[in-house]
Amino acid sequence: MTGDAIHPAWLPDEAWQAVGSRRVLVRADGPLARTVMQEATRATDHHGGSVGDDGRFDLVLALTDTVGLPDTAASVLAELDYRSGRGTLGTEGFALARRGGVTVVLADGTAGLLYGLFHVVRLGEAAFGAALPLDVHHPVTARRMLNHWDNIDTHPVMGQVERGYSGGSIFWRDGGLTPDLDRIRAYARLLASVGVNAITVNNVNVHATEAHLLTDRLGDVAALADVLRPYHVRVHLSVGFNSPTALGGLPTADPLDPDVRAWWAETTRQVYAAIPDFGGYVVKADSEGQPGPFGYGRTHAEGANTLAAALEPFGGVVHWRAFVYDHRQDWRDRSTDRARAAHDHFAALDGHFAGNVILQVKHGPIDFQTREPVSPVIAAMPSTHLAVELQVTQEYTGQQRHVCYLGPMWSEVLAFTPWGATRPTVAEVASGVAHGDERAAPGRRPSGQGGLVAVSNVGDDPFWTGHPLAQANLYAFGRLAWNPLLDPATLLDEWIDLTFTPAATADPGLLRRTLHEVMDGSWQVYESYTAPLGVGFMVRPGSHYGPDVDGYEYTPWGTYHFADRDGIGVDRTRATGTGYTGQYPKPWSDVYESLASCPDELLLFFHHVPYTHVLHSGKTVVQHIYDTHFAGAERVALMRSNWARLGDAGLVAPDVDARVRERLDEQMRCAQEWRDQINTYFYRKSGILDAHGRRIH
Ligand code: GCU
Numbered sequence: 001m002t003g004d005a006i007h008p009a010w011l012p013d014e015a016w017q018a019v020g021s022r023r024v025l026v027r028a029d030g031p032l033a034r035t036v037m038q039e040a041t042r043a044t045d046h047h048g049g050s051v052g053d054d055g056r057f058d059l060v061l062a063l064t065d066t067v068g069l070p071d072t073a074a075s076v077l078a079e080l081d082y083r084s085g086r087g088t089l090g091t092e093g094f095a096l097a098r099r100g101g102v103t104v105v106l107a108d109g110t111a112g113l114l115y116g117l118f119h120v121v122r123l124g125e126a127a128f129g130a131a132l133p134l135d136v137h138h139p140v141t142a143r144r145m146l147n148h149w150d151n152i153d154t155h156p157v158m159g160q161v162e163r164g165y166s167g168g169s170i171f172w173r174d175g176g177l178t179p180d181l182d183r184i185r186a187y188a189r190l191l192a193s194v195g196v197n198a199i200t201v202n203n204v205n206v207h208a209t210e211a212h213l214l215t216d217r218l219g220d221v222a223a224l225a226d227v228l229r230p231y232h233v234r235v236h237l238s239v240g241f242n243s244p245t246a247l248g249g250l251p252t253a254d255p256l257d258p259d260v261r262a263w264w265a266e267t268t269r270q271v272y273a274a275i276p277d278f279g280g281y282v283v284k285a286d287s288e289g290q291p292g293p294f295g296y297g298r299t300h301a302e303g304a305n306t307l308a309a310a311l312e313p314f315g316g317v318v319h320w321r322a323f324v325y326d327h328r329q330d331w332r333d334r335s336t337d338r339a340r341a342a343h344d345h346f347a348a349l350d351g352h353f354a355g356n357v358i359l360q361v362k363h364g365p366i367d368f369q370t371r372e373p374v375s376p377v378i379a380a381m382p383s384t385h386l387a388v389e390l391q392v393t394q395e396y397t398g399q400q401r402h403v404c405y406l407g408p409m410w411s412e413v414l415a416f417t418p419w420g421a422t423r424p425t426v427a428e429v430a431s432g433v434a435h436g437d438e439r440a441a442p443g444r445r446p447s448g449q450g451g452l453v454a455v456s457n458v459g460d461d462p463f464w465t466g467h468p469l470a471q472a473n474l475y476a477f478g479r480l481a482w483n484p485l486l487d488p489a490t491l492l493d494e495w496i497d498l499t500f501t502p503a504a505t506a507d508p509g510l511l512r513r514t515l516h517e518v519m520d521g522s523w524q525v526y527e528s529y530t531a532p533l534g535v536g537f538m539v540r541p542g543s544h545y546g547p548d549v550d551g552y553e554y555t556p557w558g559t560y561h562f563a564d565r566d567g568i569g570v571d572r573t574r575a576t577g578t579g580y581t582g583q584y585p586k587p588w589s590d591v592y593e594s595l596a597s598c599p600d601e602l603l604l605f606f607h608h609v610p611y612t613h614v615l616h617s618g619k620t621v622v623q624h625i626y627d628t629h630f631a632g633a634e635r636v637a638l639m640r641s642n643w644a645r646l647g648d649a650g651l652v653a654p655d656v657d658a659r660v661r662e663r664l665d666e667q668m669r670c671a672q673e674w675r676d677q678i679n680t681y682f683y684r685k686s687g688i689l690d691a692h693g694r695r696i697h
Pocket of ligand 1 (some may be wrong): 163185203204284288323367395
């Protein structure tokens with residue numbers, strides 16, 4: 001890909017029409033203010049507005065400490081002062097109001113102005129219509145991060161981007177830094193527009209070449225940081241726990257060894273000499289073959305704290321991943337439960353992590369399945385900074401060949417209340433305000449570390465994300481990280497309105513309506529034709545694409561469904577199973593323990609039941625499986641014909657239309673394959689006929 005072929009995603013020139021046709025005044029200095037100025041100029045050049053100070057303006061973007069603000073902006077500032085006071089917006093917040101025909105964005109810091117500008121872009125003409133009351137916006141989570149699982153080299157099995165479905169890496173090409181920095185800049189701009197402020201640029205599985213990014217290839221990381229900085233995106237690096245031996249030539253990587261500690265301190269000092277605003281390290285340790293503190297008889301707290309001590313003088317953080325489990329389990333051993341592993345390893349360490357360690361916890365206890373309960377680790381670490389990790393790349397949700405809008409899933413996870421209805425949500429834990437009975441709310445500044453992290457779905461594909469509609473997942477992640485209370489359907493509207501230019505047609509609502517029809521429930525549709533009732537996996541080992549019901553059943557990976565002739569599911573109860581339900585606080589430890597109260601969609605995650613078990617829905621398990629699988633494949637057919645209406649009416653660009661049609665054809669084929677394999681498998685196991693006599697093979 002070269003720079004000129006970059007698809008604009010949700011920031012096409014048309015999205016800037018409202019701002020670009022106005023007179024814009026920017027009153028701020030510094031690098032980010034220059035970005036604001038450049039963005040405004042680019043838009044006004046395109047749409048005929050102007051940027052400058054000739055005393056007449058429609059949009060003012062100014063810092064709150066500006067001397068001599070224009071009258072309208074000064075009156076908004078006076079109201080802000082009266083309400084909460086300047087200085088309360090934080091480094092990233094902004095206030096917005098429209099009065100007297102002028103739209104005013106005020107911020108205490110230039111990052112707030114940048115975010116404010118993108119907010120005005122999102123509002124479009126609504127930002128320049130009727131008066132708008134003063135509205136204050138803060139990110140709820142302080143660190144909103146994407147992890148790229150990108151390798152410099154192409155891995156023989158995983159390709160260049162591990163679990164990447166969008167081509168090669170946008171950062172690395174031909175064994176080094178990409179020459180296409182325009183694309184990185186365009187990416188940074190997209191990230192800033194949705195509020196993402198941190199990224200890692202290499203895989204959590206740190207291979208031999210990529211390990212050197214920490215030392216002799218650091219210049220490449222610094223070059224990336226230079227491109228990302230104008231958009232307020234900080235660079236972090238995935239590092240190997242064994243770096244002192246692999247890179248430093250030391251005989252050990254024991255985190256308590258003084259030479260090891262000195263090596264980390266000196267190496268980190270050099271990182272900051274090259275990249276003063278470097279964010280910190282991400283570490284996958286003792287996980288799926290990666291080295292870690294267990295190899296030296298040390299705890300994960302001891303391991304994490306050594307890296308944290310090296311970063312601390314510079315204000316850096318360690319994201320230490322909690323994805324630690326035994327991937328060499330004996331399938332015959334029914335007592336080992338992979339779902340338990342993270343809690344078993346980490347809960348007892350609460351309170352032992354340094355203040356700049358952030359424990360990065362996958363949202364579910366297993367591995368980004370289509371349906372999992374929320375990880376009990378999130379409720380077990382009140383004295384530890386936590387980040388919740390989501391997966392924007394669709395490893396287990398259709399690999400960007402299937403439409404699967406994940407906003408609703410993330411929203412459900414973020415709104416989950418691990419301690420019961422009136423207590424903090426997962427989002428509040430991630431934003432650092434949960435403990436001490438504080439409540440986070442939009443407009444409230446986060447009090448601590450922590451944050452939301454997601455595995456990116458971006459590559460060097462012309463549409464960034466393989467499936468053009470998968471751009472919406474990236475968009476929704478950023479927006480939910482900024483404010484977890486946002487409604488995923490509203491986010492879809494935002495994304496649609498920015499991305500697609502409405503054509504003048506007899507039915508102006510068709511585009512938006514159809515995209516909602518195709519995308520709104522697509523996560524549930526995907527769930528309905530794949531693994532049922534929370535049991536997970538049933539995917540092809542290795543690639544994780546397409547059905548293979550017993551593919552993982554007799555492997556060491558700890559992901560089993562235990563289907564036999566009588567029933568299916570994993571008994572994770574305290575009474576008769578692995579005891580995993582006991583890792584939750586009340587009420588969930590009881591809700592999940594009991595067949596009577598366990599939600600249907602998670603039934604097989606927690607219980608082993610006969611095929612004739614009757615769900616809350618009134619259906620038996622096996623009939624539910626048949627019904628959902630037939631219905632799921634039908635829904636995909638409907639998605640495909642709905643989309644075709646748009647394409648036939650010429651409402652989307654031909655290249656986007658062609659790509660989406662090709663993907664929907666594959667989704668249809670794959671959904672039918674899932675339907676037939678799953679239904680046939682359970683019919684053969686159970687011998688129970690479909691009540692409706694449909695075709696099962
Ligand atoms: C999954 C995925 C791996 C990845 C791992 C992780 O298991 O399949 O490719 O490395 O998650 O999150 O570390």
